[in-house]
Amino acid sequence: MQKYIARVLVSEEAKVIIDKIKDTHKNDLMFHQSGGCCDGSSPMCFEKGDFIVGGSDIWMGEVYGCDFFMNEDQFDYWKHTQLTLDVVPGRGSSFSIEIPMGIRFMIRSRLFTTEELDKLIPVITGEEYLAR
């Protein structure tokens, strides 16, 4: 039985893409949720360690073997929602690693119920994550 409820889930389609990218790049991956304009409000996928996380980031959990982060002030506005990492055809405009494949990771969201809020996976800061 799962002890905690995950903050970030992943769709089957996104899993297939993650496997493909891992296979091509021969490396583990990480996600950082972006904010702001253009390609903002979308999750960015990088080779693990390419994006340097720090004390202002929140580690929200592991998604299909990939660490998922968000900046703490953004997390403050997002923490009451459960995210699902999905993928759609498209063309982002950032450095996210999947873009040349003609697809884009995206986030779907739903509200946690009151009961769920007590059972969420504890988060740690990027600094604590690095010290693990």
Next chain:
Amino acid sequence: MALDAAHEAFKSWSKTSPAERSKLLNKIADVIEENLEMLARIETVDNGKALRETRAADLPLVIDHFRYFAGVIRADESTISEHDENTVSIALHEPLGVVAQIIPWNFPLLMATWKMAPALAAGCCTIVKPAEQTPTSIMVLMELIGDILPPGVLNVITGFGPEAGKPLASSKRVAKVSFTGETTTGRLIMQYASENLVPVTMELGGKSPNIFMKSVADADDDFFDKAVEGAVLFALNQGEVCTCPSRILVHEDIYDVFMERVVERTKAIKMGNPLAEDTMMGAQSSNDQLEKIMSYMDIGKKEGAQILCGGDRAGLNSGLETGYYVQPTIFKGNNKMRVFQEEIFGPVVSVTTFKTTEEAIEIANDTMYGLGAGLWSRDAHELYQVPRAIQAGRVWVNCYHTYPAHAPFGGYKKSGFGRENHLMMLAHYRQTKNMLISYDKKKLGFF
């Protein structure tokens, strides 16, 4: 290759006279003006925005920005100060070198111009990377103006972010990176810049409040009509603007009378083929953008925001069935909802009410961002005091969405740093050479 060409060109371009650079920038402006209609149409095809906007806003602004920087570089002066009767300090401007400029897809030509014009005026050579969704219009522009500048001064590289943008931004051979985009990539570019110890400027979006004070509805006159339009400007460019006035803050006493008119005006927006003369709002730029907007419609509804109009894709016919059309949408809710906090980059606005001026300011500033804001009032005191209290780089007062070259534009807080437009922009592309000169024949006396 672009870097080699740019470095080679910089040797002579950096030494050209301001008069020469000014002449060439003016020439570029003239050529764009002669081809305005064609470029406006290409921009519309490239991006999906309505032709009436590219014709009346994007292209005229492009032309004016080149002329503005052609002008200011002629009047620009360095400084000199006499520290004492034998010591003189000269502060001269020198161009930074070869710079990298990463352009967003929402105003492909205009955003490119915002970056190219001051860099070229300052004597820098530039490597421009347009967004992968919208490389067409800028390539056509290069064909038109390619022969005006010496080879290597202005270079465009196209390609995907991870394959073209990333190598450019992390290159040891660029003297500065200018970026417009979102926060994660902004941090990544700063990470590269920290390795290379080069400066960066960033414009990273916003969640701009548009505040309507009680006095707005004192009369049903031209000003009230202008304020209603000011609220509906969230739909300009399909909402794909970093400064999209995506939060309407309206005094509770005028909510009914004001929003009734805003909803009515929003419903009157005619969507259709972006190239049609009567189309007021075109299509979103890409499928992933459309999907993202729809995901926000979804979370907005789940969070309990009330839909005043729109709320779905626009089911257009006549061959536009598969286009990325979204109904202009107004949500009513509270400022803690995600549709009030995240940049949707679509024709979606969230409205909430306030009771006091203090509450309006508090809501306006309750955001990670601080790029644009709007303040509408008939009260002379509010017109000054409220904008000063808003943490944003640009506060439009009794207007919105104007972008003259002569007004500095940029962000507070997580919206970035550095400015675009205005002659102060030259400072982002130059460094200061200080010559500290002694006319004293006597030694210091230390040794």
